Amino acid sequence: MASGASKETQRGATSYDVARRAGVSQSAVSRCFKQGASVAPRTRERILTAARELNYYPNAIAQGLITRRSNLVAIIISNLTNLYHPEVLAELTQRLSAHGIRVLLFSLAAESDVDEVLDQVWRYRVDGAVVAARLHPDQLAAFADRVVPVVLYNRVGEGVPVASVCCDSISGEHALVEALVEAEHRVFGIIAGPADSYIGEERVDAAHSRLQQLGKDCRIVRGNFDYDSGGAALKELMQQTNRKLDALICANDVMAIGAIDSARITFGLQVPGDLSVVGFDGVGPATWLAYQVTTIRQPVRRMTEAAVAMLLERIERPKLSPEQRLFAGELLPGSSARLSS
Amino acid sequence: MASGASKETQRGATSYDVARRAGVSQSAVSRCFKQGASVAPRTRERILTAARELNYYPNAIAQGLITRRSNLVAIIISNLTNLYHPEVLAELTQRLSAHGIRVLLFSLAAESDVDEVLDQVWRYRVDGAVVAARLHPDQLAAFADRVVPVVLYNRVGEGVPVASVCCDSISGEHALVEALVEAEHRVFGIIAGPADSYIGEERVDAAHSRLQQLGKDCRIVRGNFDYDSGGAALKELMQQTNRKLDALICANDVMAIGAIDSARITFGLQVPGDLSVVGFDGVGPATWLAYQVTTIRQPVRRMTEAAVAMLLERIERPKLSPEQRLFAGELLPGSSARLSS
DNA sequence: CCAGTTCGTGCATGCGGTTGCAAGCCGTCC
DNA sequence: GGACGGCTTGCAACCGCATGCACGAACTGG
Numbered sequence: 001m002a003s004g005a006s007k008e009t010q011r012g013a014t015s016y017d018v019a020r021r022a023g024v025s026q027s028a029v030s031r032c033f034k035q036g037a038s039v040a041p042r043t044r045e046r047i048l049t050a051a052r053e054l055n056y057y058p059n060a061i062a063q064g065l066i067t068r069r070s071n072l073v074a075i076i077i078s079n080l081t082n083l084y085h086p087e088v089l090a091e092l093t094q095r096l097s098a099h100g101i102r103v104l105l106f107s108l109a110a111e112s113d114v115d116e117v118l119d120q121v122w123r124y125r126v127d128g129a130v131v132a133a134r135l136h137p138d139q140l141a142a143f144a145d146r147v148v149p150v151v152l153y154n155r156v157g158e159g160v161p162v163a164s165v166c167c168d169s170i171s172g173e174h175a176l177v178e179a180l181v182e183a184e185h186r187v188f189g190i191i192a193g194p195a196d197s198y199i200g201e202e203r204v205d206a207a208h209s210r211l212q213q214l215g216k217d218c219r220i221v222r223g224n225f226d227y228d229s230g231g232a233a234l235k236e237l238m239q240q241t242n243r244k245l246d247a248l249i250c251a252n253d254v255m256a257i258g259a260i261d262s263a264r265i266t267f268g269l270q271v272p273g274d275l276s277v278v279g280f281d282g283v284g285p286a287t288w289l290a291y292q293v294t295t296i297r298q299p300v301r302r303m304t305e306a307a308v309a310m311l312l313e314r315i316e317r318p319k320l321s322p323e324q325r326l327f328a329g330e331l332l333p334g335s336s337a338r339l340s341s
Numbered sequence: 342m343a344s345g346a347s348k349e350t351q352r353g354a355t356s357y358d359v360a361r362r363a364g365v366s367q368s369a370v371s372r373c374f375k376q377g378a379s380v381a382p383r384t385r386e387r388i389l390t391a392a393r394e395l396n397y398y399p400n401a402i403a404q405g406l407i408t409r410r411s412n413l414v415a416i417i418i419s420n421l422t423n424l425y426h427p428e429v430l431a432e433l434t435q436r437l438s439a440h441g442i443r444v445l446l447f448s449l450a451a452e453s454d455v456d457e458v459l460d461q462v463w464r465y466r467v468d469g470a471v472v473a474a475r476l477h478p479d480q481l482a483a484f485a486d487r488v489v490p491v492v493l494y495n496r497v498g499e500g501v502p503v504a505s506v507c508c509d510s511i512s513g514e515h516a517l518v519e520a521l522v523e524a525e526h527r528v529f530g531i532i533a534g535p536a537d538s539y540i541g542e543e544r545v546d547a548a549h550s551r552l553q554q555l556g557k558d559c560r561i562v563r564g565n566f567d568y569d570s571g572g573a574a575l576k577e578l579m580q581q582t583n584r585k586l587d588a589l590i591c592a593n594d595v596m597a598i599g600a601i602d603s604a605r606i607t608f609g610l611q612v613p614g615d616l617s618v619v620g621f622d623g624v625g626p627a628t629w630l631a632y633q634v635t636t637i638r639q640p641v642r643r644m645t646e647a648a649v650a651m652l653l654e655r656i657e658r659p660k661l662s663p664e665q666r667l668f669a670g671e672l673l674p675g676s677s678a679r680l681s682s
Numbered sequence: 683c684c685a686g687t688t689c690g691t692g693c694a695t696g697c698g699g700t701t702g703c704a705a706g707c708c709g710t711c712c
Numbered sequence: 713g714g715a716c717g718g719c720t721t722g723c724a725a726c727c728g729c730a731t732g733c734a735c736g737a738a739c740t741g742g
Binding site: 012055057058059060061062064065070072075079086089090093094097102103104105106107109116117119120122123124125145146227231257258261262264265266284285288289290 | 353396398399400401402403405406411413416420427430431434435438444445446447448450457458460461463464465466486487568572598599602603605606607625626629630631
Binding site: 365366367368369372379380381384403405406407408409 | 719720721722723724726727728729
């Protein structure tokens, strides 16, 4: 049934082939596959039968050419390996699929690839793009010029007004800091993300400023969001604080986990007994028994849903203003930090 | 510079626009963007200038229509969330990009979505597909019928001859089993993957049969590849073996980690002192200090490279035979198992 | 029974490129 | 000086489908 490669199926039957077999015109076939077009039930039946027999599927490429709608959306991700939410990508593609839109995936190995990627994005005449990578304002402006809607994911258009969906770093970090201060921690340290991560900086700034408001000083060391850098940064902070560190705020969960392991194994500390550690994101491993990281969980499902909704709206109505949607994360108490509550 | 939306850039300049501005025919423009076509240097210069001024990019959709090459490859993944190698996707897309091929990503939420996905795959006239999902033989046959090359990733065409790239489960599990037996473990347990995972079954069968050959008995409990199921399966095995279990073989690393945490925290055991645990895959967390899982690391880079190479070959020469490439994994000694070496 | 609708269908055109063919241009060689 | 060959370039015909328009048939109402 699935085999039997006749001449027609060899290279994909066309609407003409179907038309001939059903004894109608090509336009009838086209209408038959279009929602809400006027076709008599009997004809439709004949056409659908012929189509089935020929294994006909409308050529989306040709459709795209004539309708000027490719039904393609580009997803541009800076670094899949550092995407500690594989679910984000899965959720986005599944939600877009549900709306009849296909995903063209671009993964950047390096910042410098952005222009090459955009080149391809223009060529494929995508209907829109979801971007989880750092784009230069000029590059964002190029999207506006070409009237292709963009939604940034956990990024903001630095200077350029552009639609975005983010998890609220500021309120999240404030909550963490307040809980730590409330529990009377004394010596604070922060492990930042890489300097070129906007969201990393935002988290660190939020934590830092709230600490200052509450009259606490702190040391900041930079990591790069990965496991090893968490341990390395902890070591650095231990030196700087003469081992007095008792509260550690990490810009993401993976570094928090690295720091926890290092604290326990390298420094022989109790977590949270001697050192409280908090993270951000709520990734899978954060909930593992060995860690149970006290962290802020991003509402991934709601965020991806919002991103898709915003993008689809803007594909329909390109003039829509560049709304920014901010989602509050949920504080997961965990047990990597001593909290008073 | 990047702004200034003139009429021409509004909806994408066409080759006619460029031709008019450069004072040449449309075909000249086309040739100018085609590798190895004959265009006089002076003309080319004029055309490229005009193209730049108009922000012209050839319409890949139109090119695809006429050349019958979309330069699109579908990547079909069963469940991104369970893809414990995010790098696989990143590597595949980057390698394909390097060859001028774009990735159309399909993520399956459920098995039942396969037919819908294939529908779209046919419509977009992709040049080929990389599949890391379980397809029914009929579905694989459909690819053959339509002459669109497929390469399976860590899957095999059950009954259907189809190109594939796999990590050698059998030799990997044999190595692990032999090392455990050599170190004189006595009571063996296996945590299997879900029944519908071909590769999971293969790993378990390999471990089981080798154990039998070496005169060791073992108990098998099924998990589903995730963290929690590792702990749950360990609990089950502890009951079945009356707590005598001293060697645990897990079908993947994540379950191994779940089991390690559960052994230490729930059962108060030493790993590897009281219980040796081995996994499979070599995912990131397996190397974390707290675990250092003894496991088989898949050579992801070589495997993705091979997958891409095989696919490209078959796009050029569809008649190529359905080769299967098997890559040996590397034994990472780790420290979650007591080994004699 | 005829005029006015409504519905269904075919014709023809165009989306934005590619490419075979032939014509034009120019230099070369006998 | 004329024939010839190579390099450029334009012409025109598609690729597979969507869609405005016109026309015939069926249906309705007076």
